[in-house]
Amino acid sequence: MEKNSDKKHPGGVSRRDFIKGMGTGALGTAVLPPLLGQTIATRKGRVPVYDKKTITLTVNGKKASLTVEPNETLLDVLRDRLDLTGAKKVCDRGECGGCTVLLDGAPVYACMYLAIRADGKAVKTVEGLAEGEKLHxxxxxxxxxxxxxxxxxxxxxxxxxxxxxxxxxxxxxxxxxxxxxxxxxxxxxxxxxxxxxxxxxxxxxxx
Ligand code: FES
Ligand code: FES
Missing domain, CATH: 1.10.150.120 ([2Fe-2S]-binding domain)
Structure with missing residues (x-):
């Protein structure tokens, strides 16, 4: 049975893969710095190793640049960094859809999408659905x-x-x-x- 942390949406990297990639036991912090920007092998194949990164999102039509941790989700960035609290953190594990936003027009679970992977993409949240005073x-x-x-x-x-x-x-x-x-x-x-x-x-x- 698939574990929640294995869940991916199309084109995404699961947090489980990511965490495995970031610190496989004794390999951990001593070896990670030289690996940053490369990939390392896991049981499920090779996964990228990221450092903090400055990303640019177009959120509800406005550009936003910010430096994110490699394990920060898109949902946390939207809610905690950009003050867009319309997308809800309910299960925080890809079960309920309360966090759904549109990424380049397609719905994604923002709680399961690493912010770093959203670099360069257009995000639409419920705050951007209406046009001014006119509701969608x-x-x-x-x-x-x-x-x-x-x-x-x-x-x-x-x-x-x-x-x-x-x-x-x-x-x-x-x-x-x-x-x-x-x-x-x-x-x-x-x-x-x-x-x-x-x-x-x-x-x-x-x-
Ligand atoms: S908060 Fe439930 S799917 Fe994201
Ligand atoms: S959870 Fe209350 S209206 Fe859907």
């Missing part, structure tokens, strides 16, 4: 259809839905359920969430 149709639909209760899962659902409807503007209920299967709602508000997604799709199609 997905936000409008979630409000109209009561697509939230406590609201803690909502930012993740909004981000996943907005990316999904760009690709599939007229989804069936089964397709909606499949697309949102990586997002969990502890309030169990799924019926209304699916209804909100259907309404959002209609709005975005102008139907």
């Amino acid at each position: 149709p997905v936000q409008e639909a979630f409000i109209e259809k009561d697509g939230y209760q406590c609201g803690f899962c909502t930012p993740g659902f909004l981000m996943t839905t907005s990316a999904f409807l760009e690709k599939n503007p007229a989804p069936s209920l089964d397709e909606i359920k499949q697309a949102l299967s990586g997002n969990l709602c502890r309030c169990g508000n799924y019926a209304k969430i699916y209804g909100a997604v259907d309404t959002a799709a209609r709005k975005m199609r102008g139907a």
Whole structure:
């Protein structure tokens, strides 16, 4: 069975691989400095060894440059360094989707994505979904259809839905359920969430 720390999203390096790469027993700190910037072998193949790095992100349309630790997640950078707390840290292990943001337009679990790997990419968080005062149709639909209760899962659902409807503007209920299967709602508000997604799709199609 896959351990949580083995979880990867497409194109990513899991934290487990990373930690293994950073300190394999006695190899540890004595040998790491000469290895920085190279790769070392693990049971799962070769993984890169990183030092701190200055990265540049385009977050909600604005450039941000900052120096990150090699083990800092994108979620921690967004929440703790850039003060964008819309993406929620709930499980912090790739289980719930509360931390979902868009990376170059695709939804990712920000808690499982190393910030260093996001260098040069465009990040969209729920704070960047509305255009000024004008809410995104997905936000409008979630409000109209009561697509939230406590609201803690909502930012993740909004981000996943907005990316999904760009690709599939007229989804069936089964397709909606499949697309949102990586997002969990502890309030169990799924019926209304699916209804909100259907309404959002209609709005975005102008139907
Ligand atoms: S907080 Fe990232 S998936 Fe749950
Ligand atoms: S509305 Fe409460 S967790 Fe989804």
